[in-house]
Amino acid sequence: MTDLKNGLTYAQAGVDIDAGAALVEAIKPLAKATNRPGVSGGLGGFGALFDLKAAGYDDPLLVSTTDGVGTKLKIAIDTGLHGQVGIDLVAMCVNDLLAQGAEPLLFLDYYATGKLDVATATSVVAGIAEGCKLAGCALVGGETAEMPGMYSEGDYDLAGFTVGAVNRDGVLPRLDEQRPGDVLIGLGSSGPHSNGYSLVRKVVERSGLSWDAPCPFGDGTLAEALMAPTRIYVKSVHPLLKAGKVKGVAHITGGGLIENPPRAIAEGLEPRFDWNAWPLPPVFDWLQREGGIDDHELRRTFNCGIGLLLIVARDQAPEVLMALLDAGEDAFVCGELAKA
Template identity: 65%
Template sequence: MSDPSKTSLSYRDAGVDIEAGERLVDAIGPLAKATRRAGVMGGLGGFGALFDLKAAGYSDPVLVSGTDGVGTKLMLAFETGIHNTVGIDLVAMCANDVLAQGAEPLFFLDYFATGKLEEGIAEAVVSGIAEGCRLSGCALVGGETAEMPGMYPPGHYDLAGFVVGAVDRDKLLPRMDTMTAGDLLIGIASSGPHSNGYSLIRRIVEREGLSYDSASPFSNTTLGEALLTPTRLYAEAALPLIRKGLVKGLAHITGGGLTENTPRMCPDHLAPVIERKAWTPPPVFEWLQSAGNVTEDEMHRTFNMGVGMVFAVAPEDADTVCAALQTAGEAPVILGRLASA
C-alpha cells in the first residue's frame, strides 16, 4: 500500500523518459524500412527479427556472425557534436569482418545506451547505422535503446552492433588448402584510421595542443571532421569476386594493422610478405607519425596505413581481380605475396 505522506515517484522522476524512447522508435522506423532487403520477414517491434535464407538466394548456407563497437572514436563524436558518422563505423567494423569469411552481410542489430536520451543525438547515430547498412547491403532489423540514468556522463553514450551474414559452403573463406607460395596480395584503400588507434590519436592531438575544431593539418576540414571520416564498407566490391571463386582469402585491416591482420587468413606454412613502398599512405598517417614521433613499426602495428582490406589471389587471376575492383571504383595495389613460412 502506498504511503500518502510520500511524494509519488514515476519512472520519469528516476530519469527514464518512456515517451522520448517512443519518439525515437517512431523516428527509427523509416530509417530501418529503407534498408529492407530480400529475406527480411516482418518489421520492427517484435520480440525477435526473422530472416528467410532461402528467399535471400542461399542453397547450402553457413551463417557467419560478428559483433563490435566503435571504440574511443566515440569520444571525438562527443567533443565535436558530430554524431551521424559513428553509426557507419559501427556497421563497417562488423560487416567487413564477416565479409572476410566470404559472407554477405544480411542483417544488423544495434545497441545504443545512454544516461539520458537527448533530442536528435540517438536519431543521428541511428541514421548513420542505417546508412552503413545501406552501403553494405544488409537490413537494419532491430536493436536496443537503453536509457540508464547515472551510468554515463551527460552527452555520452555507448554503441555496439551485431551482424549476421551468410555464405554458401563452397565459397567460405579463407580457402587455406588452395593457398600457395607466390599467391599475390592485393590491397584496396581505407578512408583513414577507420575505427582503430584512436586512443593514440587522441593522445597526439592533446600533446599537440590542438582542438577538434582546429584546422586539420592534413586536409581542408576541421581536425574533428577529418578524424571522424567513417570506415569504408567493402561488400559491394568484394562479394562478386568471392562468388566467382577468384578470392582465396580476405583480411580486414583493423587493430593490429597489416602486421597482425594479414597473417590471420594464411595457413601456418605460409606468411605474407608486404612491400611497404608499394603504396603511399594518406596524409593523416604522415601527420600522426610526425606529430607523435611514432616509429614505423608501431604505425604499421596500430593503424591500417591506408589499406582497408587485403585479397589473396592466384597470380593468374590478379589482372581479372584488379580490373573488377577498378570497375567497382577501387584503386587496387599489389602489396606483396605469400611466401613459405
C-alpha cells in the same frame, strides 16, 4: 501501507519512456529504407525473422559478428559529429563477414546512454541505416538503453551485431589452396577507420590543436578529417568472393597490418609486403611525425592506408584488380605470400 500520493515514477528515476517511444517512431522510416529480400516482419517486435531461401541460399552457413566504434566515439561526443559513427559501426561488422566469404543480411544495434537525447540518437541511427544501405543489409532491430548513473552527461556507447550467410563451398579463407607467390591486393582505406583512436587522441593532445582547428593534412577541420567513416567494401568485394576469385580476406582493424593478415593465411606462409608499393596517406604521415611513432608501432596500430587485404592467385590478380578498380575502389598490389 504504500504512500501513493508521493509515489515515484520512472521519469523521476531518470528514464524517459516517452523519449524512447519518440526515438522508435523517428527511426522506423530509416530502418524501412534498408529492407532487402529475405526480411520478414517489421521493426518493433521481440525478434527479427529472415528467410534464407528468399535471399537465394541453397546450402548456407550463418556467420555472425559483433563490434563497436571504440574511442572514436569520444571525438563524436566532444564535437557533436554524430552522423558518421553509425556507418563506422556497420562497417566494422560487415567487413569482418567478408573475411569469412559471407554476405551481410541483417544488422542490429545497441545504443546506451545516461539520458536519452532523441536528436543525437536519431543522428546516430541514421548513420547506421546509411551503413546498412551501403552494405546491402537490413536494419531489423536493436536496443536503446537509458541508464542514469552509468554514463556521464552527453556520453553514449554503441555496439553492432550482424548476421550473414555463405554457401558451404564459399567459406573463406581457403587455406589449403594458398601458395607461395599468391598476390596480396590492398583496398584503400578512408583513414584510421575505427581503430587506434586512443593513440590518435593522444597525438592530437600532444599537438596542441583543437578539434575545430584547420586540418594540417587535408581539408576541413581536424575533427572532420579524423571522423571520416570506415569504408564498407561489401558491394565491390562480395561478387569476387562468390565467383571464387579470392583465397583469403583480412579486415585490417586493431593490430594493423602486422596482426591481422596472418589470421587469413595458412600455416607455413607469411605476408611479404612491399612497403613502397603505396604512399602512406597524409593522415598517417601526420600522426607518425606529430607523435614520433616508429614504423613498426604505426603498422601494428593502424591500417596505414589498407582497409581490406585480399589473397589472390597470381594468374587471377589482373582480373581481380581490374574488377575492383571498375567498382570504384583504390586497389593495388602490395606484396605476396612467401614461405615462413
